[in-house]
Every structure is written in structure tokens, then in C-alpha cells.
Amino acid sequence: MSLLKGNVLYGQSGGPTAVINASAYGVIKEALLHRGIIDEVYGMHYGIQGALNDDLYRMSDQLMQDLEKLPATPGAAFGSIRYKLKNYKTDETDYIKLMTVFKKYNIRYFFYNGGNDSMDTCNKIDEYLRHVGYECKVIGVPKTIDNDLPITDHSPGFGSAAKYIANTMMEIVCDNISYPKSKVAIVEIMGRHAGWLTAASHVATHNGSGPDLIYLPEIPFDKEKFLEDVKRVYTEKKRCVVAVSEGIQDLDGKFIGLAAQTQDSFGHNQLGGVADQLAELIHKRLGFSTREIEFGLTQRCAAHMQSKVDLEEAIGVGTEAMKRALKGESGVMVCIRRDSNLPYKSSFFTHPLNEIANVEVKIPRHMINKEGNGLEDSFLNYVYPLIQGEVKPKYDQGVVGFCYLKLPKKYN
Amino acid sequence: MSLLKGNVLYGQSGGPTAVINASAYGVIKEALLHRGIIDEVYGMHYGIQGALNDDLYRMSDQLMQDLEKLPATPGAAFGSIRYKLKNYKTDETDYIKLMTVFKKYNIRYFFYNGGNDSMDTCNKIDEYLRHVGYECKVIGVPKTIDNDLPITDHSPGFGSAAKYIANTMMEIVCDNISYPKSKVAIVEIMGRHAGWLTAASHVATHNGSGPDLIYLPEIPFDKEKFLEDVKRVYTEKKRCVVAVSEGIQDLDGKFIGLAAQTQDSFGHNQLGGVADQLAELIHKRLGFSTREIEFGLTQRCAAHMQSKVDLEEAIGVGTEAMKRALKGESGVMVCIRRDSNLPYKSSFFTHPLNEIANVEVKIPRHMINKEGNGLEDSFLNYVYPLIQGEVKPKYDQGVVGFCYLKLPKKYN
Structure with missing residues (x-):
């Protein structure tokens, strides 16, 4: 088999995770092992927008010490974007722009690192390149804290966010039990349609200081039942910690957060969070004092608490993507197979992008x-292996040193 | 000098810190070295309330492995309370209850671990015991994330919270710069009257990814100037990260948060946070989208990111309190002296409680x-030594193991 010679284009898309840059590291390091086949690795500045605008990082311009900091750096170091490509049969404009850039830089290996929407972009590009007969291997690299990608057992990014949520929840509950009588604490956790992250807070409960109640988007949210639950716990314990997914919906399938936003015409532009709504409900109906805690951005960028298993798999999917592309695969995403749970072992496989794009996976009812x-113990069996192991952050003068890439030429 | 024989009573008061239990550990471990003089260490369950209600932990009942977990455990492991003792000349009721318990357990060493208000309690108890002629050494053990205790160079708890804020802010800004255009992010940080913690976010800026603007309670908050600042930064960078202390006050000395709460009669019980108000202001006047981030409880209970310097000093003030008491000191608080900045060295001294109680120290204008x-570089010189060094948390199965004390007898 003669190897396809050319360059690599790598991009990040959607929300950052604590290990997305570790996958970038995997792609880049593996590419560097194939000099002679691959001359240069380009990184899109702000995802597909960078490719459309000829706004690319050149990896050979970067300092090696910066690249070595990539795996521990939060955020999307290359810049991210949420941008939906049209179907090329309807509108070819973007694709023509992309082709110009692909040809200019002789891109023969394309990697897009993201979640469901990003796999849609990746799939469309693969289809277009096949359509025009431009030889280029296109591989999706999975990433999402939400853990809602199908086919793969789990997604890089989830394990670290889950570890952060479990540990921070334990700390918050230690604080909550410091007083003889505490407010009802409502902790809002990310996850619009799937509750994997919120569920991870059950690890804290299993370890002696976690939420008393957990509500997920998978289960229609019954306000009356919720009030009963809170009343029962609070009456017994003089405290109650609730973990709630931002995506819970009422019995009519309406988001609790959104529902309130439309009702409110007082100009409070930041209202509408689920925790806000539940706090108000508890206050009005039960009269208990409440405290809202939003994990917010921290849950997806707490790189100081990466799970070692997650970090290694995040690097792994990047490395594997490059290897598979060199072997001629295209139009697929790298997936993780759980080979054994105790001890935990995993391996990689690939699956067609068109069966992955835009599909969201939820927590099974059991x-x-x-x-x-x-949550049930079966969830603990699923999640525990993914939060194992710690990566000691490299502190310098008390703070972690992150990677800041050298900007593309046009900014200099 | 004949040593005073008797038992120890230790309590925690006010908001928890990431290292308050490390000070408890210091007191207990030092006490254990003086068997023969001290038979038992009692811990108040929920601060002074535990002493008033004869609701005490007995340290000899606890598992050694739990005690060894104390320094890394967040929250107030003994339970905390906010309770203001009356002046004994006005109302002796509480003091009479306390005396009963002191005599019942032969308490001759009393340690109260807290901030300004707690030092007031400590001082009142010392004065009363002198007044009735009951021999007992009373020592205040400093603790506050707010760093607003006078006389001492800084307070245990501040360094760890500052380290958490600096690092988490860097992570959040890495996330914020992931997109070509970001919302104006407003990060609300604890500190009602003093801005030390909010100022710590400047360490992040000094390290390449921190807030663009920082507002402290020390400076009257001028809304128009604020809007100009935000507009300037946002126009230039297409992003703006603001760190703001919960305690900022307008030009009339009115809390920004509180001011809005009184205006709002729509029943939104959780409104009134500073970040909420500033977000609304920006949205209305500048039309920019905003994102609010409250560090909330996490900043005072993130024990997984203790500063080593802070942890050692927290244990140190506990140990020193016990030593000073054994030497016969009473009515004082243990303070920290900064002997050298580079390399950082500190030592302990004591100062009369009556000059410390209820006094709050702010950031000097310079x-x-x-x-x-x-912030200016002089603040960096002050804060950097206090966030140095890391303590590797002891993870077990992916989560940190905390200390949960065996409850007092009456609960069994």
C-alpha cells in the first residue's frame, strides 16, 4: 500500500473539555512520527471557521515546551466554533472555500475534534471530498463532557468532568453539613439532553457526602413529586442537597429553565436557570431558604483535576485517529470499547460518521x-473506572502553566 | 512554673475554609503530646452552641485514621455556627451555662477557631472567666478566606482560597478565549468588605489568562466608569472578563447587590447578586451578552487545591495556640509575622484579642x-508567597477521602 503524502489539518469544535487539547496532542505527536509522509500539521483557528478563512496555526512555528503543555491546558487551545455546514447539494459556497485551502496546503488528513454537531461537519466534509474526488482521509475525534455520543462506550472529556463533579460535590456537602441547619442547596450541572454528568454526583453520595436527590433529563420532572422529596429530606435532616441537570423537562416535555424565561417579562436577562426556578418553587411552596450553586464553566475546564484514565484515552483517540487515517480509513470516528471493567481496560475501534452525527445517547433507564x-449501582460500575487516576498538574510559582499557541501569521 | 492540668475545648465558628480542620489537627496533635497535663480534647459540635448545649465530640472516641484525614477535609468538621454572645454584664445566661460545662469537663484550655466575630466570642469568654476567677487559658486561632483579620500579616484559609481563585480563573479565561467572540464574563468572588480574594484573581492575569478588570469593595464603584471600562476592553478584544467582589458598593456606600434586592418586588428570592446586577446593567446599556460565574461555596471548600504554605501555617497556628496556652498565655490570638518574602519565611506571635475582635482590614490603597x-505589583509580592506549594490530595478510587468524626454520645 502506497501511503498518501500530504499535510494534516486539525480542528476543535463545540464546547471545550478539560482534555480536548490532549487529543490535539495525540494527533500532532503521532503525525510527527511520520515525517516524509506528513510535512506539516496545521491547526484551524476557531474550528471550521479557520479553515474557511485560511486562518491556520502552523505547528512547526510553535515552541516545543508549549506543545508539551497542551494535554494539561483547558479550553480549546486552537479556538472553537459552533458552525453548521449546509448540505453541499443545496449550497456549495463553503465547500469551495474549503477546497481552496485544502489544495493550497495540500491537506490530505483532516481531523475534527468534537461532539455530535462536529461529527456532522466532519461527515459532510468527508462526503464532499469523496464527491469531488479529492483524496483526503477524514476522521472524527470524539470529545464531549456530556458523554452523549453514540456507539462509543464513553467520550473523552466526560471522565475528567465527572471526577471534578464528584469531588467538588463532596466538598460542597462537607461545607453544607457544617451548620446545624442548612439551606436547601440546589446544584445545577451541565447536560442539555443527557444526564451523565449530573449522575456523576452520585459518586459523592456513594462516598459519604453527596446530594440527597438527583434529577436527570431522562426522567420527566414532576414538580409535586420534587417538592415532596425535598420536604421529606429536609424535615428529616434539616438539610437537603439537590443535584439537577440543566436539561430537566416538565411532564409536557418543556425545559424547566426555558419555561420560566418565557413567563418572565421583567427584563431580568439572566433568569431562567433551572436552579433559579427550583429555588423559587421551593421558597414559594415550602418556605425553605435555598442556595443555588452552578458548576458553570468550571466543570468543563477544571484541567487541574483530570482523570488519568480520561487523559490517556483523550491522547489515545487523537493518536488512533492519525494511525487509522494513515491506514486509509476515512469517514469514521474513533470510538472506545470497554474490554474489561475490573481491572478497567479499553481499546479503540472506528465507526462510520454518518451513523454517529447528530445522535445523542442518554442514560439507560435501568x-x-x-x-x-x-442512581443505581449499575451506573457506579459504569462511571467509576472513568474517574480513576490523577495527573499531578505542573505548578510553577503556585499556578499551573498552560499552553498558549503562537497565533497564525495574519495576526503578526 | 507549675502547669495547669485539665482538658481542652476546641471549636470552629463562622464560614469554613479549605484548611480550618488543619488548625483543629494542630491543636489536637499538640495536646496529645502533653498527656498527664491534658487528659482529653473535646470538640464543640457546632461551635459555641455545642458548648452551651453540652454537645461535645470526645477526641479519644475518634478513629486515628479519621484524625489523619482532618487537614485535607473541607467544611467545618466539628460543625460551625454564627452566634453572638451578649455582654456578660447585660445578660449572664449563656455564661452560666458555659461554666457548668467547663466545670463538668474540667476545661482549662479553650480554643476558638474563626474570624473577626469569633474572636469577639473568644474575647468575651476570656473576660468572663477572668471575672469569675475560673482559671482557663483562652486563645483565638485565626481563620478566614477573607483575609480581613488585623495585626496578623494574613490569615490561614486565605492562601488556599487565593490559589484556587487564581488557578480557576486561568482555566475559565482559557475557556473564554476559545471562541472568536465571547460574552462578557462576570465572575463574582466572596468578600463582603475586603477585596483580598477578588484581588487574587490578578495572579491569573499576571500569568497570561486572567480578568481584564477587577473591582474591589475598597474602591467606590462608579457604574459609568465601569461601563466605559467594559466597552473599551470588549471593543478591542471582542471579549472581556470581569472579576468583582460581592461587596462592591456604589458611590453612596450602598451595596450593589443589596441595592437591587430592595428594588425588586417580583418575588425572585435569589436575585440581588452583584454579578446579576452588573450583567443586567451591561445588557441594558451596552447590549453585550453576558455570562455570570459565581465561585460560590467552592472557593472556601476546594480542599483539593490547598496551598502548602497555607496548610502548614494553618496547622501551625493550632499547634502554637496549644503551646502558648501551656505557657500560660490567655486572651490572645495567634498571629503570623512575615519574616522574609524571598524566600518566604514566617513565624508566630500573639496579640490581645480585644484589639482584634470585630476589626476588619482592607487592601491598602497603594x-x-x-x-x-x-492591582499593582506590590499586591503580587504580598500574595504570591501565600499560594506556593501543593499538597497532593489522597485519592481513593478516584475521589478524596475525607474525615467524618464520630458524633457525640447523645446522638447514639
């Missing part, structure tokens, strides 16, 4: 308790 | 920039 306000 | 929206 992992959620009967009442729909907590 | 550490704040002229414009009042950032």
Missing part, C-alpha cells in the same frame, strides 16, 4: 432508581 | 491601581 431521583 | 480597576 441505571436510574425507580423513583427517578437517584 | 496595592490597587490608580484607576481602581486592577
Whole structure:
């Protein structure tokens, strides 16, 4: 088999994770092992927008010490974007721009690192390149804290966010139990349609200081049942910690957060969070004082608490993507297979992008308790291996040193 | 000098810190070295309330492995309370209850671990015991993330919170710069009257990814100037990260948060946060999208990111309190003296409680920039030594193991 010679184009898309840059590192390091076949690795500045605008990082311009800091750097070091490509049969404009850039830089290996939407972009590009007969291997590199990509057992990014949520929840509950009587604490956790991250807070409960109640988007949210739950816990313990997914929906399938936003015409532009709504509900109906805690951005950028398993797999999917592309695969995403749970072992495989793009996977019902306000042990078996191991952050003078890439030429 | 024989009573008061239990550890471990003089260490369950209600932990009942986990455990492991003792000349009720318990357990060494208000409690108890002629050594053990205790160079708890804020801010800004255009991010940080913690976010800026603007309670908050600042930064960078202290006050000395709460009669019980108000202001006047981030409880309970310097000093003030008491000192708080900055060295001294209680110390003006929206290098010189060094948390199965004390007898 004669190897396809040319250059690599790598990009990041969607929300950052604590290990997305570790996948970039995997792609780049593997590419560097194939000099002679690959001359240069380009990075899109702000995802596909960088490719459309000929706005690319050149990896050979970067300092090696910066690249070595990539795996521990949060955010999307190359810049990210949410941009939906049209179908090329409807509108070819973007694709023609992309082709110009692909040809200019002799791009023969294309990697897009993201979640469901990003796999859609990746799939469309693969289809277009096949359509015009431009030889280029296109591989999706999975990434999402939400853990909602299909086919793969789990997605890089989830394990570190889950580890952060489990540990931070334990700390918050230690704080909550410091007083003889505490407010009802409502902790809002990311996850619009799938509750994997919120569920991870059950690890804290399993370790002696976690939420009393957990509500997920997988279960229709019954306000009356919720109020009963909170009342029962608070009456018994004089405290109650609730973990709630931002994506919970009422019995009519309406988002709790959104529902309130439309009702409110007082100009409070930041209202509408789920925790806000539930706090108001508890206050009005039960009269208990409440405290809202939003994990917010920290849950997806807490690189100081990466799970070692997650970090290694994040580097792994990048490395594997490059290897598979060199072997001639295209139009696929790298997936993770769980080979064994105890001890945890995993391996990689690939699956066609068109069966992955835009599909969201939720927590199976059997992992959620009967009442729909907590998790079963089967979820713990699933999640524990993914939060194992710690990566000591490299502190310098008390703070972690991150990678800041040298900007593309046009900015100099 | 004949040593005073008797038992120890230790309590925690006010908001927890990431290292308050490390001070408890210091007191207990030092006490254990003086068997024969001290038979038992009692811990108040929920601060002074535990002493009033005869609701005490007995340290000899605890598992050694739990005690060894104390320094790394967040929250107030003994339980905390906010309770203001009356002046004994006005109302002796509480003091009579306390005396009963002191005599019942032969308490001859009393340690109260807290901030300004707690030092007031400590001082009142010392005065009362002298008044009734009950021999007991009373020592204040400093603790506050706010760093607003006078006389001492800084307070245990501040360094770890500052380290967490500096690092988490860097992570958040890495996330913020991931997109070509970002919302104006407003990060609300604890500190009602003093801005030390908010100022710590300047360390992030000094390291390449921190807030663009910082507002402290020390400087009257001028809304128009603020809007100009945000507009300037946003226009130039297409992003703007603002760190703001929860305690900023307008030009009339009115809290920004509180001011809005009184205006709002729509029943939104959780409104009134400073970040909420500033977000609304920016949205209305500048039309920029905003994102609010409250560090909330995490900043005071993130034990997984203790500063080593802070942890050692937290244990140190506990140890020193016990030593000083054994030497016969009473009515004082243990303070920290900064002997050298580079390399950082510190030592302990004591100062009368009555000059410490209820006094709050703010950031000196010369550490704040002229414009009042950032910090000067002199602040960095002050704060850097306090966030140095890391303590590797002891993870077990992916989560940190915390200390949960065996409850007092009455609960069994």
C-alpha cells in the first residue's frame, strides 16, 4: 500500500473539555512520527471557521515546551466554533472555500475534534471530498463532557468532568453539613439532553457526602413529586442537597429553565436557570431558604483535576485517529470499547460518521432508581473506572502553566 | 512554673475554609503530646452552641485514621455556627451555662477557631472567666478566606482560597478565549468588605489568562466608569472578563447587590447578586451578552487545591495556640509575622484579642491601581508567597477521602 503524502489539518469544535487539547496532542505527536509522509500539521483557528478563512496555526512555528503543555491546558487551545455546514447539494459556497485551502496546503488528513454537531461537519466534509474526488482521509475525534455520543462506550472529556463533579460535590456537602441547619442547596450541572454528568454526583453520595436527590433529563420532572422529596429530606435532616441537570423537562416535555424565561417579562436577562426556578418553587411552596450553586464553566475546564484514565484515552483517540487515517480509513470516528471493567481496560475501534452525527445517547433507564431521583449501582460500575487516576498538574510559582499557541501569521 | 492540668475545648465558628480542620489537627496533635497535663480534647459540635448545649465530640472516641484525614477535609468538621454572645454584664445566661460545662469537663484550655466575630466570642469568654476567677487559658486561632483579620500579616484559609481563585480563573479565561467572540464574563468572588480574594484573581492575569478588570469593595464603584471600562476592553478584544467582589458598593456606600434586592418586588428570592446586577446593567446599556460565574461555596471548600504554605501555617497556628496556652498565655490570638518574602519565611506571635475582635482590614490603597480597576505589583509580592506549594490530595478510587468524626454520645 502506497501511503498518501500530504499535510494534516486539525480542528476543535463545540464546547471545550478539560482534555480536548490532549487529543490535539495525540494527533500532532503521532503525525510527527511520520515525517516524509506528513510535512506539516496545521491547526484551524476557531474550528471550521479557520479553515474557511485560511486562518491556520502552523505547528512547526510553535515552541516545543508549549506543545508539551497542551494535554494539561483547558479550553480549546486552537479556538472553537459552533458552525453548521449546509448540505453541499443545496449550497456549495463553503465547500469551495474549503477546497481552496485544502489544495493550497495540500491537506490530505483532516481531523475534527468534537461532539455530535462536529461529527456532522466532519461527515459532510468527508462526503464532499469523496464527491469531488479529492483524496483526503477524514476522521472524527470524539470529545464531549456530556458523554452523549453514540456507539462509543464513553467520550473523552466526560471522565475528567465527572471526577471534578464528584469531588467538588463532596466538598460542597462537607461545607453544607457544617451548620446545624442548612439551606436547601440546589446544584445545577451541565447536560442539555443527557444526564451523565449530573449522575456523576452520585459518586459523592456513594462516598459519604453527596446530594440527597438527583434529577436527570431522562426522567420527566414532576414538580409535586420534587417538592415532596425535598420536604421529606429536609424535615428529616434539616438539610437537603439537590443535584439537577440543566436539561430537566416538565411532564409536557418543556425545559424547566426555558419555561420560566418565557413567563418572565421583567427584563431580568439572566433568569431562567433551572436552579433559579427550583429555588423559587421551593421558597414559594415550602418556605425553605435555598442556595443555588452552578458548576458553570468550571466543570468543563477544571484541567487541574483530570482523570488519568480520561487523559490517556483523550491522547489515545487523537493518536488512533492519525494511525487509522494513515491506514486509509476515512469517514469514521474513533470510538472506545470497554474490554474489561475490573481491572478497567479499553481499546479503540472506528465507526462510520454518518451513523454517529447528530445522535445523542442518554442514560439507560435501568441505571436510574425507580423513583427517578437517584442512581443505581449499575451506573457506579459504569462511571467509576472513568474517574480513576490523577495527573499531578505542573505548578510553577503556585499556578499551573498552560499552553498558549503562537497565533497564525495574519495576526503578526 | 507549675502547669495547669485539665482538658481542652476546641471549636470552629463562622464560614469554613479549605484548611480550618488543619488548625483543629494542630491543636489536637499538640495536646496529645502533653498527656498527664491534658487528659482529653473535646470538640464543640457546632461551635459555641455545642458548648452551651453540652454537645461535645470526645477526641479519644475518634478513629486515628479519621484524625489523619482532618487537614485535607473541607467544611467545618466539628460543625460551625454564627452566634453572638451578649455582654456578660447585660445578660449572664449563656455564661452560666458555659461554666457548668467547663466545670463538668474540667476545661482549662479553650480554643476558638474563626474570624473577626469569633474572636469577639473568644474575647468575651476570656473576660468572663477572668471575672469569675475560673482559671482557663483562652486563645483565638485565626481563620478566614477573607483575609480581613488585623495585626496578623494574613490569615490561614486565605492562601488556599487565593490559589484556587487564581488557578480557576486561568482555566475559565482559557475557556473564554476559545471562541472568536465571547460574552462578557462576570465572575463574582466572596468578600463582603475586603477585596483580598477578588484581588487574587490578578495572579491569573499576571500569568497570561486572567480578568481584564477587577473591582474591589475598597474602591467606590462608579457604574459609568465601569461601563466605559467594559466597552473599551470588549471593543478591542471582542471579549472581556470581569472579576468583582460581592461587596462592591456604589458611590453612596450602598451595596450593589443589596441595592437591587430592595428594588425588586417580583418575588425572585435569589436575585440581588452583584454579578446579576452588573450583567443586567451591561445588557441594558451596552447590549453585550453576558455570562455570570459565581465561585460560590467552592472557593472556601476546594480542599483539593490547598496551598502548602497555607496548610502548614494553618496547622501551625493550632499547634502554637496549644503551646502558648501551656505557657500560660490567655486572651490572645495567634498571629503570623512575615519574616522574609524571598524566600518566604514566617513565624508566630500573639496579640490581645480585644484589639482584634470585630476589626476588619482592607487592601491598602497603594496595592490597587490608580484607576481602581486592577492591582499593582506590590499586591503580587504580598500574595504570591501565600499560594506556593501543593499538597497532593489522597485519592481513593478516584475521589478524596475525607474525615467524618464520630458524633457525640447523645446522638447514639
